Amino acid sequence: MEKVFTKLITENQGIIHKVCNIYCKNEGDRADLFQEIVLQLWKSYGSFQGRSKISTWMYRIALNTAITSFRKQKKRKIQQQLSVDEFQIPDIHPDVEFEEKLQALYRAIRELSKVERAVVMLYLEDKSYQEMAEILGISESNVGVKLNRVKKKLKKIIKPELYGVR
Amino acid sequence: MELDELKSLWQQQQTPGRAHSEQDIRAILRQKTHPIFRRIYNKIFVELVVSLFLVTALIILYLKNKEYTIAFMTILIGLASGYLYWMLYKRVHIKFGQDTLRAALVKLERLFKIYDKIQMYFGYLLGGSFFIGYIIGRGINKQLTLDKSWLIAIGAIAGASWVISYPVKWYVSWLYGGHIHDLKSVYVELHEIEQEV
Structure with missing residues (x-):
């Protein structure tokens, strides 16, 4: 085993x-x-x-x-x-711009709350609502509500992270 | 950058950390871990064992001297501690493999509630058990007399019970305060969604 x-x-x-x-x-x-x-x-x-x-x-x-x-x-x-x-983040990918963007994404995610981080990670992993609900133990409709909020929040955070404008 | 782009960026990343070999994983399996609830269980269990030893020693000591007050007091505290541990173990047993995040947090919330009660009632438990133990013990020895000094004693016990709840509160808060607060907010956040929909 x-x-x-x-x-x-x-x-x-x-x-x-x-x-x-x-x-x-x-x-x-x-x-x-x-x-x-x-x-x-x-x-x-x-x-x-x-x-x-x-x-x-x-x-x-x-x-x-x-x-x-x-x-x-x-x-x-x-x-x-x-x-x-x-x-x-371990520097495996040869593309510097790619790495910078990825690090900015991680930075932005870390600005979210613990629950929001979980939701956004599952979204980025392309999990279905059903799977997200199963993992978090909440209903699919709740996942939808939460995800919409997190997407908006992430968009707000990611812009200054990527372009340096607040 | 649109969210779809973020998704593709996320999915293109390779293993984002030091790749572990099967040997590394096997080495990890030989180690121990201490999640918060396990720490709390262990701590309470140690406290319970220590208090049981004390209870036994005090009962023997005081029964020999025909002084029942402390014996009753320790029996009551021992029973209360035993009940508390049983309740914690039965009601707050998190199974990581089967529990969802929400279920785990619900259980942790129960744990916090029990902790809150301990903080609130510990001093009163001590004071109350001493009072009951004193009445029963003195009654058995036929030395129970109610006079002015009794009022002072009751006042002192009530005051001490109230005062002692502060160091207990501080102790629990010092041990896990910040973390409990964090988890409470996670629980509230997850629960909030349920209530809104």
């Missing part, structure tokens, strides 16, 4: 990394959260019965863990002044 699980996580680790990036600013916090999510996934892997998609299950646990886990806030408050390191 452990072998299958490690393979599953290795293949789908992008989901966990994305969640870590939208909820944590610095590398240390991201690494801690990554571990915590993997452990929670492992603990509940035995009870996963395949009723939902594997990605839905992973998103649910990753977001639950990220939102409810206990991490010290003080250190991060000191680093609230924007620094290059704080928003560093």
